[in-house]
Amino acid sequence: xxxxxxxxxxxxxxxxxxxxxxxYAKQRRHTMLTIETLAPRALFVDLxxxxxxxxIARLRESVEPLVQSDGDISLLVDMVxxxxxxxxxxxxxxxxxxxxxxxWTRFTRVAVVTDKKWVANLTRVSAHLVPRSDFRVFExxxxxxxxxxxxxxxxxxxxxxxxxxxxxxxxxxxLAYEVDGVVGREDAEAxxxxxxxxxxxxxxxSVLVKMTHYGGFxxxxxxxxxxxxxxxxxxxxxxxxxxxxxxxxxxxxxxxANPLTAVEMKAFSKSDEAEAWxxxxxxxxxxxxxxxxGSDSA
Numbered sequence: 001x002x003x004x005x006x007x008x009x010x011x012x013x014x015x016x017x018x019x020x021x022x023x024y025a026k027q028r029r030h031t032m033l034t035i036e037t038l039a040p041r042a043l044f045v046d047l048x049x050x051x052x053x054x055x056i057a058r059l060r061e062s063v064e065p066l067v068q069s070d071g072d073i074s075l076l077v078d079m080v081x082x083x084x085x086x087x088x089x090x091x092x093x094x095x096x097x098x099x100x101x102x103x104w105t106r107f108t109r110v111a112v113v114t115d116k117k118w119v120a121n122l123t124r125v126s127a128h129l130v131p132r133s134d135f136r137v138f139e140x141x142x143x144x145x146x147x148x149x150x151x152x153x154x155x156x157x158x159x160x161x162x163x164x165x166x167x168x169x170x171x172x173x174x175l176a177y178e179v180d181g182v183v184g185r186e187d188a189e190a191x192x193x194x195x196x197x198x199x200x201x202x203x204x205x206s207v208l209v210k211m212t213h214y215g216g217f218x219x220x221x222x223x224x225x226x227x228x229x230x231x232x233x234x235x236x237x238x239x240x241x242x243x244x245x246x247x248x249x250x251x252x253x254x255x256x257a258n259p260l261t262a263v264e265m266k267a268f269s270k271s272d273e274a275e276a277w278x279x280x281x282x283x284x285x286x287x288x289x290x291x292x293x294g295s296d297s298a
Contacts, residue, residue, distance in 0.1 A: 035062045039151045042074035042109075048081030056092035067103040074109040076150040079119055080140045105133065109181075111146040113138045134163070134181045136213065163187055166194075170277065173198065173205050173284045180212040195238075204239035206280040210273070211245030241265040242280040244273050 033055045034046040043062060047055070066073050110133055112123045120137045138146040163181030175198060177191065198205045241263050268276035 033058055035059070038076070038147060039074070041066055041071050042076070042150050042152075044076045044078070044147065044150070046078045046081075049083055051082060051085040051089045053086065053088040053092045056089055056096060060096055063100070067100065067106060071106075072108040073103075073106050074111075074150045074152065075107055076111045076113070076146055078113040078143065078146075080113055080115055104129075107133050109133070109150055109152065110135045111138060111150050112136075113140060113143050113146050115140050134213075164191060167208075167210065169208075171281045171284055173201075173203055174208060174277075174281055175205065176208040176210070176277075176280075178210045178212055199237045203285045204283060205237070206240040206242070206284060207238055208242040208244065208276060208280045211243060238263045239283055240280050242276045243267045244270060244276045246270050 032048045033051075034044075035058065036044040036046070038044050043066070045059060045062075063073075063075075110123075110126075112119060112135075114120055114123075114137065123135055123137050126135055136146070136149060138149075163179060163183045164187035165178045165180065167176040167178050169176045175194060195205070195207070243265070245267070246269055266276075266279060268279075
């Protein structure tokens with residue numbers, strides 16, 4: 001690519017400021033940037049070599065038509081092959097991101113494939129800045145999984161419907177869910193209705209939540225006081241509440257919530273999922289009903 005030949009990577013001595021890898025003139029090569037449409041509103045950007053100002057311009061040309069039309073956008077960026085970023089590219093990228101701030105919530109799924117820790121950490125920080133968007137980091141070997149996620153599908157090829165999915169249960173009074181993405185208002189409302197219906201039986205009811213990936217929640221939930229009040233009232237009527245996941249904050253949440261709800265809550269690691277199911281069922285009314293097959297709806 002000839003347009004970026006006048007650009008130089010930012011260096012400190014013999015080390016690049018971006019990834020702290022020694023570079024030499026003979027090793028420098030400009031980027032081969034490939035942009036592919038994986039789905040009608042899902043882009044795959046593959047970067048290799050040195051990122052230049054021209055690459056950012058090409059990215060802008062691909063993204064602008066999407067943000068100027070209606071609908072959510074998904075973006076996958078493979079940065080495994082990136083060796084450096086020029087100063088002009090950094091400036092152009094900052095300008096582009098600043099101009100895109102008002103459209104950030106339209107990017108509902110963002111995936112980054114990388115083997116660089118600083119890129120992974122920056123992506124995870126960005127996830128907290130855009131609550132409605134689901135940001136994920138994938139290892140280089142998981143590129144196919146990243147593409148599956150971006151196109152809104154489950155690993156078995158079925159369409160990913162919501163961030164909260166009802167799971168099959170071994171007991172009719174155990175409600176089981178999987179959180180995998182951003183929890184929306186419709187997800188929360190459906191879960192609350194299911195809880196209220198189950199509790200109306202006057203039998204003990206337990207809940208198990210499997211935290212596969214928590215991508216946050218839609219901001220509108222923060223302003224739905226009535227929904228939170230109904231959910232809290234429903235949770236207070238539960239027998240047990242099991243949370244399965246490997247995030248350290250799950251233990252803190254369960255410990256903090258116990259005094260507030262008087263519900264017995266316990267966090268389990270993913271390796272102890274079988275124990276979590278047994279714990280949640282313990283104490284429920286014995287039933288001869290066959291196991292619930294579950295569904296994608298809450």
